[in-house]
Amino acid sequence: xxxxxxxxxxxxSVLQERMNRLFEDAGRGWKGDEPSATTTWSPAVDIFExxxxxxxxAELPGVDRKDISLHLENNVLTLKGERRFEKETKEExxxxxxxxxxxxxxxxxxxxxxxxxxxRAEYCDGxxxxxxxxxxxxxxxxxxxxx
Numbered sequence: 001x002x003x004x005x006x007x008x009x010x011x012x013s014v015l016q017e018r019m020n021r022l023f024e025d026a027g028r029g030w031k032g033d034e035p036s037a038t039t040t041w042s043p044a045v046d047i048f049e050x051x052x053x054x055x056x057x058a059e060l061p062g063v064d065r066k067d068i069s070l071h072l073e074n075n076v077l078t079l080k081g082e083r084r085f086e087k088e089t090k091e092e093x094x095x096x097x098x099x100x101x102x103x104x105x106x107x108x109x110x111x112x113x114x115x116x117x118x119x120r121a122e123y124c125d126g127x128x129x130x131x132x133x134x135x136x137x138x139x140x141x142x143x144x145x146x147x
Contacts, residue, residue, distance in 0.1 A: 041083070041100035047108065054114065054132040058106070061126035062099070068128060070121055072110075077130070079106045 046057045058079060060068065068081040085101040110132060118133040 041102060041104050042106060043079075043104055045079075045106060045108075053134055054110065056108065056128075056130040056132070058128045058130075059126065060123075060128050063126070065123050068123065070130065072116060072119065075110050075112060075114075077108045077110050077132075079108075079128070079130075080104065 044059045046055075048055055056077070056079075060081065060083070063081055063083045067084070068079070071078045071080075080103070082103045083099075083101050113134050114132045115135045119131065121128060121130045123129075
């Protein structure tokens with residue numbers, strides 16, 4: 001059995017090489033003919049409440065209406081869709097690609113006070129607005145005690 005001297009810096013250099021390879025691979029990101037920006041992204045969402053409803057606004061610029069789906073199940077509102085990379089220009093002509101492309105999914109818990117039958121959504125100028133009307137609150141009933 002050969003005895004070798006342990007060098008802690010050698011282990012660090014091996015770790016550094018592995019990390020460099022990991023970042024280089026992630027930086028390339030080219031799979032087939034799509035740019036590195038075709039990754040999962042998450043659209044910005046504002047949620048606010050008025051007296052009559054809860055409103056969800058999602059910024060979806062460049063997303064076609066047919067590529068958006070909304071589902072409500074077990075008090076969870078799920079917004080899914082995809083922004084597609086359009087190949088109008090050859091990839092070698094791009095100087096920079098910063099916008100993210102690909103599929104997205106967001107899920108939000110909504111309170112039980114929402115009237116599921118009256119939910120409505122509209123999509124205009126890249127902004128999806130979802131209105132979640134509140135149920136009519138049942139007023140307390142006064143019960144008279146018989147004498």
